[in-house]
Every structure is written in C-alpha cells, then in structure tokens.
Amino acid sequence: MRRGARPGGPVVWHLPHGAGNPRNSEGAFVTLADGRLMFAWTQFYGKSWHDHARARIVARISPDRGQSWPGPERVLVDGEGLWNVMSVSFARLSDGRLALFYVRKNGLLDCRLWMRVSEDEGQHFGPATACIHAPGYFVVNNARVLRTRAGRLIVPAAYHRVRAADDDQHALDLRGIALFYYSDDDGESWHESADWLALPVRDGAGLQEPGVVELSDGRLLGWARTGTGRQWVMRSRDGGERWTRPQRGPFHSPCSPLSMLRLSDAGADSGPHPGALLAVWNDARHLWDEAARTRLLAARESTWLRTPLVWALSTDEGRSFGPPQVIDADPERGYGYAALHEIDGHLLVAACCGRAPAIMLQDLCIWRIALEVR
Numbered sequence: 001m002r003r004g005a006r007p008g009g010p011v012v013w014h015l016p017h018g019a020g021n022p023r024n025s026e027g028a029f030v031t032l033a034d035g036r037l038m039f040a041w042t043q044f045y046g047k048s049w050h051d052h053a054r055a056r057i058v059a060r061i062s063p064d065r066g067q068s069w070p071g072p073e074r075v076l077v078d079g080e081g082l083w084n085v086m087s088v089s090f091a092r093l094s095d096g097r098l099a100l101f102y103v104r105k106n107g108l109l110d111c112r113l114w115m116r117v118s119e120d121e122g123q124h125f126g127p128a129t130a131c132i133h134a135p136g137y138f139v140v141n142n143a144r145v146l147r148t149r150a151g152r153l154i155v156p157a158a159y160h161r162v163r164a165a166d167d168d169q170h171a172l173d174l175r176g177i178a179l180f181y182y183s184d185d186d187g188e189s190w191h192e193s194a195d196w197l198a199l200p201v202r203d204g205a206g207l208q209e210p211g212v213v214e215l216s217d218g219r220l221l222g223w224a225r226t227g228t229g230r231q232w233v234m235r236s237r238d239g240g241e242r243w244t245r246p247q248r249g250p251f252h253s254p255c256s257p258l259s260m261l262r263l264s265d266a267g268a269d270s271g272p273h274p275g276a277l278l279a280v281w282n283d284a285r286h287l288w289d290e291a292a293r294t295r296l297l298a299a300r301e302s303t304w305l306r307t308p309l310v311w312a313l314s315t316d317e318g319r320s321f322g323p324p325q326v327i328d329a330d331p332e333r334g335y336g337y338a339a340l341h342e343i344d345g346h347l348l349v350a351a352c353c354g355r356a357p358a359i360m361l362q363d364l365c366i367w368r369i370a371l372e373v374r
Contacts, residue, residue: 011328013069014353015041015364023049024364026142027350029066029341030090030098032121037062037343039069039350040076040100041364042086042142049362052169055084057102059122066341066348066368076125077116082106089145091153093117093186100125101145101155103138108162108172111137113155115187131155131190132181137162137172141209141257143339148214154240155181156210156222159196175199175206178224180240195243197234203227207246209257213277213318216262221277221318227255229284233318250321252284256306259338263371272345272371277314280338280349282306283324295331302356303334309351311369327367328353334360347371 015024027041040059048054056078060069077085083105091099098118105111112132116125132138132155139158146154158176179196183189199206205227212222220236222243233249236242251258258281265275284305296305308329312321328335333355341348346368353365 010367010369011365012067012368013364013366017044017049017354017358017362021045022047022053023055023362025352025361026087026337026339027364028088028090028143028339029348029350030092030122031341031343032061033096034121035065037066037341037348038090038122039339039366040088040090041350042088043073044084049359051086052083052105055086057085057088057100065343066346066366069366076100076122077102080104080114080128087140087142087144089140089143091145091147093147094151095186097186098122099145099153099187101131101140103140104128108137108169109135111139113138113140113157113181117187129187131183131187132157133190134192136160139176139209141211142337143259144211146212146214148220148239149218150239151184151186152239153183153187154212154220155190156212157181158206158208158210158224174204174208176208176210176224178207178210178222178234178246180210180212180222180236180243182240193243194241197224197243197246199224199226199228199232199246201228205255207232208255211258211260212240213260213262215317216275217317221260223249223251223258223260225253225255225257229253231258231281251279251281253281254284254305256282256304256336257338259340261340261342263342273313273315277318277321278311278340278347278371279314279321280309280311280327280340280351282335283308283310299332299356302332302354302359304336304360306334306336306360307331309335309338309349311347311349327369328365330355332356336360342371345371 023044207224231251310324
C-alpha cells in the first residue's frame with residue numbers, strides 16, 4: 001500500500017485505502033508535552049468503508065512538528081461497539097491530562113460519544129465513560145470537542161431520530177437536530193444544554209454535523225452543515241446553555257462539514273494572524289459557474305461535490321471572512337472532515353481526500369500550510 005503519494009498541494013502525508021483497509025478518515029491532532037504531535041484517525045478494516053463497518057482508532061507520532069509521520073501506527077481503541085468506533089477528538093483537561101473522545105456505534109438506537117483519559121501523554125488510556133447518556137443516534141464529528149478558557153468542555157452533536165426500532169439504515173431520519181453537551185468537572189458529569197435547534201426552513205438535511213468555537217469575549221459561535229447551499233450559524237452568550245435562532249452564515253457550501261479554530265495570539269505557535277478565526281470548508285460558489293459545474297457533476301459520484309478545499313480568516317469574530325485560499329482543488333477529488341492544528345506559524349489540515357474509482361471518504365491526506373494570505 002502506498003503511503004506517500006501526493007495528490008496535490010503541500011501534502012506531507014497521503015494515507016490511501018487498500019486491501020483489508022478500505023478507508024482511512026476522520027482524525028484529530030494534539031501536541032504532546034515533549035513537543036511531538038500525535039494524530040489519531042479512524043482506520044476501517046475488512047471489506048467495507050461504510051460508516052457502520054468495522055473500524056478502530058489508531059495513531060501515529062510526528063517527531064518534526066508535523067512535517068513527517070513515520071509508522072507504524074498504534075491502536076488506541078478497538079473491539080468496542082457492535083458496529084464500530086470512529087470520529088476521534090482530543091482535549092486537554094484542567095490538570096493537563098489528555099482526554100480522548102470517540103463515537104461508539106452499537107446501532108441506530110445507541111450511537112453516542114465516549115471518553116477516555118490518559119495520564120501518560122497518550123501511551124495508555126483509562127476506562128471509557130459515556131458523555132451522552134440518552135438513547136439515540138447522536139453524530140459528533142471528529143476534532144469537535146472544545147475546552148473553553150473557563151474550563152468547560154463543549155460537545156456539539158446532531159441528534160437523528162429513528163423511524164423504526166431496528167437497525168435498517170433507511171430507518172434513520174437524516175434531518176439533524178443540533179444540541180450541545182457540556183461538562184464543568186473534566187468529564188466526570190455531563191449536561192445537555194437547555195436549547196436544541198432545528199433548521200427553520202424545509203430541508204432534507206436539517207442541521208447536521210455541528211461545530212463550535214470560542215470567541216474572544218467568551219461567547220460561542222456554532223455552525224452546522226445543511227442542504228440549503230450554506231452553513232448555518234448560531235451563537236451562545238452563556239457558555240452553551242442557550243442559543244440564538246440559526247441563521248444563514250457567510251459560507252457557501254455543499255452539504256459537507258466546516259471546521260474552524262482560533263489562532264494563537266501568543267507563544268511559539270502564533271503566526272502572522274494572532275487571534276484570528278480560521279475556517280476550512282468546501283467553497284461552493286463555483287457551482288454557479290456553468291463550466292465548473294459541468295466538470296464537477298461528471299465526478300460527483302466520487303467527490304460528492306466536496307471540492308475545492310479552502311481556508312479563510314476572520315478578524316471580526318466570525319461576522320465576515322476574507323477571500324478563500326485554496327488548499328487543494330482537484331475537481332475529481334473530494335475533501336471533508338477536516339481536523340485543524342496550528343504549529344510554528346503553519347496550519348496542519350487532515351481531511352478525507354479520495355477520488356474515483358473510490359469515493360472521497362476512503363483516503364486521508366495531511367497538508368502543512370504556511371499561514372500567509374495570498
């Protein structure tokens with residue numbers, strides 16, 4: 001299996017699928033205490049790449065600040081879930097311990113987020129505890145768990161109702177309802193926010209795969225993908241308990257997830273745009289161009305129209321974003337489920353990057369990008 005091909009752009013690692021490993025996707029980064037980086041992702045095994053097929057959480061270490069990712073990988077979580085485990089996130093707890101979050105899938109009535117804690121920088125993780133205790137199908141994307149400056153852990157989730165009490169995937173209602181869970185004691189206990197949010201227009205997707213970022217004044221900015229051609233946004237002034245009515249955001253997008261982080265404003269990692277918000281998504285404005293639309297539609301079975309992959313900056317707390325900067329733009333390759341990490345004035349982006357004859361979910365790429373607006 002090739003492990004170094006470059007599909008385009010400043011790719012430092014390409015992890016393609018292969019025999020017995022039909023999909024590599026949905027990861028998260030964390031900086032370890034000794035300065036090395038850990039990247040964990042969902043590694044599918046067997047014959048199927050489907051979201052409900054067998055998978056485990058594995059990790060590799062970069063010794064050079066994300067410029068290379070030598071193997072072999074190490075298994076972090078395996079053998080859990082009647083279906084699988086996937087969608088990994090990391091967060092630092094108040095005492096510096098490392099928390100690992102992931103979705104454990106037992107069926108349509110039991111798909112929930114779980115948490116493990118490491119006291120030795122990811123060498124070992126303790127027993128799993130549930131973050132969501134209600135029954136149901138809750139989607140929590142990779143690299144989504146946020147720890148605020150006040151120490152609260154925030155989990156953005158999308159709840160999907162089930163039309164029948166069986167595990168037929170067609171019984172799952174794809175219209176997502178956004179809600180948030182939080183913990184003020186490093187995950188010892190979890191609480192559901194008072195508000196849950198539905199998309200206020202008719203749409204087959206609802207509010208799917210939400211995310212959240214903290215603004216400079218402590219408010220929270222949330223977002224979710226939809227089928228309306230836009231990401232929709234919502235805000236909270238009280239740490240995620242109450243949320244504003246969802247509104248159309250500034251991001252033209254297919255029904256694919258957006259990722260966002262706040263850049264460092266001090267320290268070794270800070271770059272040329274301290275404190276700015278940085279978003280990564282699939283810019284869909286090109287779909288209004290007839291020639292571009294024709295090319296993209298020809299490859300839609302592989303890309304799902306999730307191309308190009310771009311990033312942009314906001315210096316006004318998310319009210320507007322600057323011109324999109326292209327990360328990768330292969331019209332026959334789809335991109336999605338980006339994990340973001342700032343290091344040494346660079347941005348690490350890990351995202352699905354598959355193309356025909358497979359699909360966009362099956363391969364994984366990591367880009368290392370200088371944070372310079374062109």
